[in-house]
Amino acid sequence: EIMMTQSPATLSVSPGERATLSCRASQSVNSNLAWFQQKPGQAPRLLIYGASTRATGIPARFSGGGSGTEFTLTISSLQSEDFAVYYCQQYNNWPRTFGRGTKLEIK
Amino acid sequence: QVQLVQSGPEVKKPGTSVKVSCKASGFTFITSAVQWVRQARGQRLEWIGWIAVGSGNTNYAQNFRERVTITRDMSTNTAYMELSSLTSEDTAIFYCAAGHYGDYWGQGTLVTVSS
Numbered sequence: 001e002i003m004m005t006q007s008p009a010t011l012s013v014s015p016g017e018r019a020t021l022s023c024r025a026s027q028s029v030n031s032n033l034a035w036f037q038q039k040p041g042q043a044p045r046l047l048i049y050g051a052s053t054r055a056t057g058i059p060a061r062f063s064g065g066g067s068g069t070e071f072t073l074t075i076s077s078l079q080s081e082d083f084a085v086y087y088c089q090q091y092n093n094w095p096r097t098f099g100r101g102t103k104l105e106i107k
Numbered sequence: 108q109v110q111l112v113q114s115g116p117e118v119k120k121p122g123t124s125v126k127v128s129c130k131a132s133g134f135t136f137i138t139s140a141v142q143w144v145r146q147a148r149g150q151r152l153e154w155i156g157w158i159a160v161g162s163g164n165t166n167y168a169q170n171f172r173e174r175v176t177i178t179r180d181m182s183t184n185t186a187y188m189e190l191s192s193l194t195s196e197d198t199a200i201f202y203c204a205a206g207h208y209g210d211y212w213g214q215g216t217l218v219t220v221s222s
Contacts (some may be wrong), residue, residue, distance in 0.1 A: 001169065034208050036152075043195065044144075049208035056210075079174055087152050091208065095168040096142065099150045 002026050002090055006099035014072040015078050021102045023071040023088035035064055035073045035102035038101075039084045048073065048088075075104075109133035111205055111213035118219045124191040127216045129203035131184045137161050139205050141186040143177060146215075147199040155201075158186060214216045 003026040013019045023033065031051040036044040044051040048064035051071055061076040075082055082104050088099045114128040131143060143155040156167035158177045165177050171178040174191045186203055 036209065038152075041203055043212040044204075044209070046206075046208055046210050055208070076143065089152075089154070089209070094166045095155065096154045098144075098154060100151045 001095060002029060002093050002097050004088055004090055004097050004099035006086075006088060006102050009100070010105060012105050013078055014107045015080060017044055017078055017107075019075045019078055019104055021073040021075070021086055021104070023066075023099050024041045025069045025071075027093075028068045029090040029092035031067045032090060033064075033066070033071050034089045034091065035062075036087045036089065037082075037084050038087065044087065048100060078104075079088075080106075109211050111203055111211050113201075113203060113216045115144070115215040116183040116219070118221065119193050121194055121220055121222055123193055124189060125193060125197075125218050126187055126189040127201050127203075129186045129188075129205075129213050131205055131211075132149070133187070134205070134211070136184040137181055140207060141177070141179065141203055142206045142209060143175075143188040144202045144204060145197075145199045146202065147196075150199075155188065155190075159183050160186070190218075193218075 005024045007022045026054045033051045035048040038044040052064045063074045065072045085101045085103050110132045140159045142157040145153045156177045158165045166175045176189045179186045198220045202215045203213040205211045
């Protein structure tokens with residue numbers, strides 16, 4: 001099973017600033033990585049797939065990068081609605097596995 | 108529009124089973140895949156398993172393999188997840204997500220396991 005490690009566990013950033021979240025896989029997942037956003041009381045929402053392709057309707061301030069074992073999610077200018085928990089998931093190997101999440105909070 | 112509507116909350120006794128449904132509309136269900144995810148209160152997302160709707164092929168996480176069954180009914184565009192031998196640790200929200208990448212998500216189903 002591929003382990004997904006996200007860092008940091010919590011990230012405090014001010015609105016308007018840039019946030020960079022990291023996700024590391026225990027072995028290569030090529031570019032088969034997705035990012036999800038989850039707000040309290042809501043289901044997760046797909047942001048990025050293929051490591052860098054934005055899902056339908058996702059604002060351009062969200063960007064994904066990386067391949068192999070190291071990935072990043074960058075939010076270029078944080079809006080109030082972006083404060084949430086973010087999960088990465090690999091779908092290169094069975095079973096699909098999630099990271100433990102990064103909580104993005106207002107500084 | 109795309110919708111995944113899950114069945115309502117369940118309260119179960121330890122040792123029993125629960126079957127959660129996930130009805131799809133607004134997209135071509137037969138060419139899709141559905142994954143199921145568990146989330147205990149305040150905890151991480153935990154992948155349970157997956158079904159390719161057209162073929163019926165499934166894949167399960169090791170932690171759930173012996174007690175989970177994922178099925179689908181193409182005539183009603185509905186996927187199901189049945190989990191047996193419930194314990195208090197299964198108290199959680201269960202989500203279905205359709206699409207190759209988890210593009211669409213249901214609203215979640217709260218399953219409470221309590222004696």
